[in-house]
Amino acid sequence: xxxxxxxxxRPIYEQLTEKLSDLMIAGVLKEDEALPSxxxxxxxxxxNPNTVQRSYLELERRGYIYxxxxxxxxxxxxAKIQEHKKQLIFTSLDALISxxxxxxxxxxxxxxxxxxxxxxxxxxxxxxxx
Amino acid sequence: xxxxxxxxxRPIYEQLTEKLSDLMIAGVLKEDEALPSxxxxxxxxxxNPNTVQRSYLELERRGYIYxxxxxxxxxxxxAKIQEHKKQLIFTSLDALISxxxxxxxxxxxxxxxxxxxxxxxxxxxxxxxx
Amino acid sequence: xxxxxxxxxRPIYEQLTEKLSDLMIAGVLKEDEALPSxxxxxxxxxxNPNTVQRSYLELERRGYIYxxxxxxxxxxxxAKIQEHKKQLIFTSLDALISxxxxxxxxxxxxxxxxxxxxxxxxxxxxxxxx
Amino acid sequence: xxxxxxxxxRPIYEQLTEKLSDLMIAGVLKEDEALPSxxxxxxxxxxNPNTVQRSYLELERRGYIYxxxxxxxxxxxxAKIQEHKKQLIFTSLDALISxxxxxxxxxxxxxxxxxxxxxxxxxxxxxxxx
DNA sequence: GTGGTCTAGACCACA
DNA sequence: GTGGTCTAGACCACA
Numbered sequence: 372x373x374x375x376x377x378x379x380x381r382p383i384y385e386q387l388t389e390k391l392s393d394l395m396i397a398g399v400l401k402e403d404e405a406l407p408s409x410x411x412x413x414x415x416x417x418x419n420p421n422t423v424q425r426s427y428l429e430l431e432r433r434g435y436i437y438x439x440x441x442x443x444x445x446x447x448x449x450a451k452i453q454e455h456k457k458q459l460i461f462t463s464l465d466a467l468i469s470x471x472x473x474x475x476x477x478x479x480x481x482x483x484x485x486x487x488x489x490x491x492x493x494x495x496x497x498x499x500x501x
Numbered sequence: 502x503x504x505x506x507x508x509x510x511r512p513i514y515e516q517l518t519e520k521l522s523d524l525m526i527a528g529v530l531k532e533d534e535a536l537p538s539x540x541x542x543x544x545x546x547x548x549n550p551n552t553v554q555r556s557y558l559e560l561e562r563r564g565y566i567y568x569x570x571x572x573x574x575x576x577x578x579x580a581k582i583q584e585h586k587k588q589l590i591f592t593s594l595d596a597l598i599s600x601x602x603x604x605x606x607x608x609x610x611x612x613x614x615x616x617x618x619x620x621x622x623x624x625x626x627x628x629x630x631x
Numbered sequence: 632x633x634x635x636x637x638x639x640x641r642p643i644y645e646q647l648t649e650k651l652s653d654l655m656i657a658g659v660l661k662e663d664e665a666l667p668s669x670x671x672x673x674x675x676x677x678x679n680p681n682t683v684q685r686s687y688l689e690l691e692r693r694g695y696i697y698x699x700x701x702x703x704x705x706x707x708x709x710a711k712i713q714e715h716k717k718q719l720i721f722t723s724l725d726a727l728i729s730x731x732x733x734x735x736x737x738x739x740x741x742x743x744x745x746x747x748x749x750x751x752x753x754x755x756x757x758x759x760x761x
Numbered sequence: 762x763x764x765x766x767x768x769x770x771r772p773i774y775e776q777l778t779e780k781l782s783d784l785m786i787a788g789v790l791k792e793d794e795a796l797p798s799x800x801x802x803x804x805x806x807x808x809n810p811n812t813v814q815r816s817y818l819e820l821e822r823r824g825y826i827y828x829x830x831x832x833x834x835x836x837x838x839x840a841k842i843q844e845h846k847k848q849l850i851f852t853s854l855d856a857l858i859s860x861x862x863x864x865x866x867x868x869x870x871x872x873x874x875x876x877x878x879x880x881x882x883x884x885x886x887x888x889x890x891x
Numbered sequence: 892g893t894g895g896t897c898t899a900g901a902c903c904a905c906a
Numbered sequence: 907g908t909g910g911t912c913t914a915g916a917c918c919a920c921a
Contacts, residue, residue, distance in 0.1 A: 382910080382912085383911080384911080384912090396604055397603065403637075408893060408894080409893080409894065419912060419914070420914095421912075421913075421914090425911090428895095437638045438893095438894065438895095439643070439921090440643075440894060440921080441643075441894070441919075442920085442921065443893055443894075444894080453604050453605070456604050457606060460600050460601050461614050464597060464611075465621070467590060467593055467594060469622055470586075472622050472623075474586045474587050475583070476587060478616070478619045481619070482612060482615060484591050484594055485594065485608070485611060485615060486608070489598060489602075492599055492602050507793075507827070507829060508837075510827070510828070513829070513830075513831075513905080513906070514905075549905095552905080642919080643921075644920075644921085657863070679921045681921065682920080682921055713864050713865070717864050720857060720861050720866065723857055724871075724875065725881070725882075727853055727854060727857065728878035728879060732882050732883075733786060733787065734786055734846050734850065741875060742875060745858065745868070745871060745872060745875060748854060748855045748858035749858060749862070749868045752858055752859055752862050756862075772895080773896080774896080798907085799908080800907095800908085811897075811898075812896080812897065812898085814909075814910075818910095828909065828910095829908085829909090830908075831908050832905085
């Protein structure tokens with residue numbers, strides 16, 4: 372279900388947090404569905420349960436999952452997760468625009484690049500290259 | 502010339518690398534101009550010379566500066582630096598667009614947010630709040 | 632009669648204990664009235680009988696209910712339960728006041744906040760938002 | 762500087778987080794002052810560095826401290842910490858008022874108890890019993 | 892069975 | 907030296 376990339380230089384718990392939230396956003400993990408147990412997932416990924424635990428803690432802190440003691444962890448409201456992710460994206464976009472301005476990229480140039488980006492992405496999707 | 506933010510969570514060498522490249526992009530540090538010596542800058546910023554050295558190495562790796570043994574470090578071609586930074590920004594933008602698509606942000610919504618971002622940024626600049 | 636909130640982070644037995652004592656305090660469960668049997672309640676709530684058992688034990692420890700072997704569990708004196716709960720609340724209040732003093736909240740400010748709190752609570756009640 | 766209470770049933774990292782934030786609120790740890798290093802504090806308290814680390818992480822998440830890689834952790838703006846704590850107290854107060862209403866404690870009774878609480882607290886302070 | 896806390900101890904990045 | 911991540915493994919609370 373989840374694959375970690377050993378070449379990715381981010382810590383394991385961070386990669387895992389992202390992979391899991393992607394699965395929730397994509398609807399692969401649905402509302403109120405149980406996540407694999409900390410131990411099971413740790414065994415599957417050949418990592419330490421503490422590392423998985425740390426991801427689950429972070430996901431709970433963000434409100435993406437909720438945990439019932441003795442029972443397990445479950446997916447929260449998918450719509451809320453998606454909304455939260457949108458906010459994160461728009462915040463990143465604002466930061467990127469500040470940088471763009473600092474190197475004299477005009478709004479028009481930026482927009483053109485956005486068009487290109489969306490076109491490429493949709494092409495990639497059609498070709499299944501993602 | 503450079504001010505480091507102790508509350509910035511990035512490592513010092515990374516902040517310094519960014520500040521210096523910003524100065525080159527903005528043209529404050531001009532082509533072939535000498536950068537302060539590692540020791541001078543370290544003393545000015547009250548940081549470890551090793552940390553400054555690390556930034557200089559990173560800037561050299563990127564081709565932003567060149568080092569002449571026994572003479573010091575000098576700024577490379579400003580235009581190239583700016584071009585390089587633009588590429589970095591556009592690469593980040595592509596990544597952000599992929600994420601946007603995954604949460605069903607349409608190209609139109611994205612564009613709208615870009616407009617807002619540019620408008621806010623220019624307002625901030627006029628008011629000197631940056 | 633009782634609804635558990637799966638997203639509440641407290642353990643189930645603790646939520647159940649509170650819900651049941653609230654019902655006794657509110658007089659929904661009256662003096663000497665029988666509580667549902669452990670098995671019945673467990674089935675109704677789709678939880679483990681051990682969990683219900685644990686709540687009943689806790690309620691008995693507090694003197695809120697009494698158990699007659701072979702017959703079941705029964706509500707104790709409602710007035711006493713309410714009195715006990717009041718004591719708990721006032722104890723919490725004292726602790727909160729100590730904390731308030733540590734951050735220099737004056738008695739006047741505290742009182743003002745109490746007024747606001749009561750006003751909001753009564754508004755909520757009128758609007759049925761609880 | 763900090764003493765842990767083995768009778769306190771809360772986890773060590775939570776007690777420690779509270780003790781440290783109390784020291785910051787009381788001004789014992791002042792703005793931009795360095796906290797003891799993770800290893801030092803762990804040794805002093807005879808607990809594992811990971812446990813101290815967890816407290817520091819939580820304090821950073823709350824904005825009470827900031828961490829500079831390779832240098833250590835430092836106290837943030839004391840005023841902000843105090844303000845944050847005030848909000849926590851007022852939130853707890855609101856919850857307590859809801860409970861008070863459920864057992865028919867009138868606003869007047871509640872106010873009376875607040876007065877008593879403040880009076881006792883100030884007496885305790887004068888007698889140094891805290 | 893489930894998650895939560897903690898220890899002992901290693902190894903890494905950064906200053 | 908500093909903090910950050912991770913493992914191996916124990917023990918606890920809860921269902």
